[in-house]
Amino acid sequence: MxxxxxxxxxxxxxxxxxxxxxxxxxxxxxxxxxxxxxxxxxxxxxxxxxxxxxxxxxxxxxxxxxxxxxxxxxxxxxxxxxxxxxxxxxxxxxxxxxxxxxxxxxxxxxxxxxxxxxxxxxxHINEPKDILLNLLDEIVDNYFPFIYDIEDKVFNFEDRHNVDISTKSLIDDTFDLRQELLIIKRTVQPMKDLVYRMREGKVLHLNEQQLLYITHINDHLIKQMEMVDSSREMTSDIRDNYISLNSFKMNNIMKILTIYSVVFMPLTLIAGIYGMNFKNMPELNWHDGYYIVLIIMAVIALIMLAVFKKKKWF
The missing domain is CATH 3.30.460.20 (CorA soluble domain-like)
Incomplete structure (x- = not known):
C-alpha cells in the first residue's frame, strides 16, 4: 500500500x-x-x-x-x-x-x-528532515520497554536465591536472558553508530534545533547500550556465581565422601584380615575376640574423625 x-x-x-x-x-x-x-x-x-x-x-x-x-x-x-x-x-x-x-x-x-x-x-514539521528525526526518535524510544523488561528480569535473579530452584534451571534462564540481550545489542549498537555518523557527518545539513534533537536521540542510544552492557555483565556474574556455588557444593560432597572412605579403609582392612580362612589364626579362638575387634575398629574410626575435625577438614 x-x-x-x-x-x-x-x-x-x-x-x-x-x-x-x-x-x-x-x-x-x-x-x-x-x-x-x-x-x-x-x-x-x-x-x-x-x-x-x-x-x-x-x-x-x-x-x-x-x-x-x-x-x-x-x-x-x-x-x-x-x-x-x-x-x-x-x-x-x-x-x-x-x-x-x-x-x-x-x-x-x-x-x-x-x-x-x-x-x-x-x-512541528517544517521539512522532511523533521519527519526523519521524529521517526528515529520513535524507533529509539521503543527500545526502552524491551531493555527495562530484561533489566527487571536480571534484578529478579537476586530474589531467586531464597527459592528452592535447581542450579541448572537458573543457569538455563541466565543463558536465555543473555541471548535476548545479544539480540537487542545487535540492533541498538549499529543504530548508535549510525546516529553518531548522521550527527557528525554534517551531510544532512541539520539546523541548530535538529542537531539538538539528534543529540538527544544519540544520548538515549548511549544510555540503552550502557544498560544492555550492564545487564550482560550482571548475567555473566550471576552465571559465574552459580557455577562457582555448584562447584563448591560438589567439592563439599566429594570431601565428605572421601572422609567416609578414608575412615572405613582401616576398618575394611581389619575385617578383611579376619575374614581369611586360615586354620592357624589364634584370635579366632578368643572368647571375646569379636567384641575386642569391634572396639578396636570403633576407636580407630573415632581417632581418625577427631584428627580430621581438628584439621577442620569437615
Missing part, C-alpha cells in the same frame, strides 16, 4: 495515494510504501528516479543500519524491534530536498504514530 502526504504552498497538510496524483505546488512530500507490491515499488524509479543500487538495497536485501550519500539524496536504513519476537524490522528511507520516502515490508507502529501526530498537529 502506498500513501502520500504533502504540504502545499498554503501550509495545508493533504493526503493522497500516489505522488503522481498531486496537482498543486508543494513545499515537501512524504511517500510511505507499506508492504508495497511490485507495481507500487515502481514509484521509486518512475517518480523519484533513485539510484538502482539504493532501490536494490531497499527492496531485495535485509540491510544493517546504514547511511549512504548519493548525488541529490541520502539513503538510510533504520531498525526497529518487533514487539513480540524481538526480531529487527527494517525501514528504508530516501531523503532529499523537499521529499522523504519510507519503504518497509511490515507494518510500522512508529510510522503510524508519526502520521497521527502529523495530522493532529502534535509535532
Amino acid at each position: 502506498i500513501k502520500t502526504y504533502y504540504v502545499n504552498l498554503n501550509d495545508e497538510l493533504k493526503e493522497t495515494t500516489s505522488p503522481n496524483d498531486i496537482t498543486e505546488d508543494k513545499k515537501w512530500v512524504w511517500v510511505d510504501l507499506n508492504e508495497p507490491t511490485k507495481a507500487e515499488s515502481e514509484v521509486l524509479v518512475d517518480y523519484f528516479d533513485f539510484h538502482p543500487l539504493s532501490i536494490e538495497d531497499a527492496t531485495l536485501v535485509l540491510q544493517r543500519p546504514k547511511f549512504k550519500q548519493y548525488d541529490d539524496y541520502q539513503f538510510i536504513v533504520f531498525h526497529a524491534l518487533d514487539l513480540k519476537t524481538l526480531e529487527s524490522e527494517e525501514v528504508d528511507i530516501f531523503i532529499g530536498d523537499g521529499f522523504i520516502v519510507t519503504y518497509h515490508k511490515v507494518q510500522f507502529e512508529e510510522i503510524d504514530a508519526i502520521r497521527r501526530k502529523l495530522f493532529y498537529h502534535t509535532i
Whole structure:
C-alpha cells in the first residue's frame, strides 16, 4: 500500500495515494510504501528516479543500519524491534530536498504514530528532515520497554536465591536472558553508530534545533547500550556465581565422601584380615575376640574423625 502526504504552498497538510496524483505546488512530500507490491515499488524509479543500487538495497536485501550519500539524496536504513519476537524490522528511507520516502515490508507502529501526530498537529514539521528525526526518535524510544523488561528480569535473579530452584534451571534462564540481550545489542549498537555518523557527518545539513534533537536521540542510544552492557555483565556474574556455588557444593560432597572412605579403609582392612580362612589364626579362638575387634575398629574410626575435625577438614 502506498500513501502520500504533502504540504502545499498554503501550509495545508493533504493526503493522497500516489505522488503522481498531486496537482498543486508543494513545499515537501512524504511517500510511505507499506508492504508495497511490485507495481507500487515502481514509484521509486518512475517518480523519484533513485539510484538502482539504493532501490536494490531497499527492496531485495535485509540491510544493517546504514547511511549512504548519493548525488541529490541520502539513503538510510533504520531498525526497529518487533514487539513480540524481538526480531529487527527494517525501514528504508530516501531523503532529499523537499521529499522523504519510507519503504518497509511490515507494518510500522512508529510510522503510524508519526502520521497521527502529523495530522493532529502534535509535532512541528517544517521539512522532511523533521519527519526523519521524529521517526528515529520513535524507533529509539521503543527500545526502552524491551531493555527495562530484561533489566527487571536480571534484578529478579537476586530474589531467586531464597527459592528452592535447581542450579541448572537458573543457569538455563541466565543463558536465555543473555541471548535476548545479544539480540537487542545487535540492533541498538549499529543504530548508535549510525546516529553518531548522521550527527557528525554534517551531510544532512541539520539546523541548530535538529542537531539538538539528534543529540538527544544519540544520548538515549548511549544510555540503552550502557544498560544492555550492564545487564550482560550482571548475567555473566550471576552465571559465574552459580557455577562457582555448584562447584563448591560438589567439592563439599566429594570431601565428605572421601572422609567416609578414608575412615572405613582401616576398618575394611581389619575385617578383611579376619575374614581369611586360615586354620592357624589364634584370635579366632578368643572368647571375646569379636567384641575386642569391634572396639578396636570403633576407636580407630573415632581417632581418625577427631584428627580430621581438628584439621577442620569437615
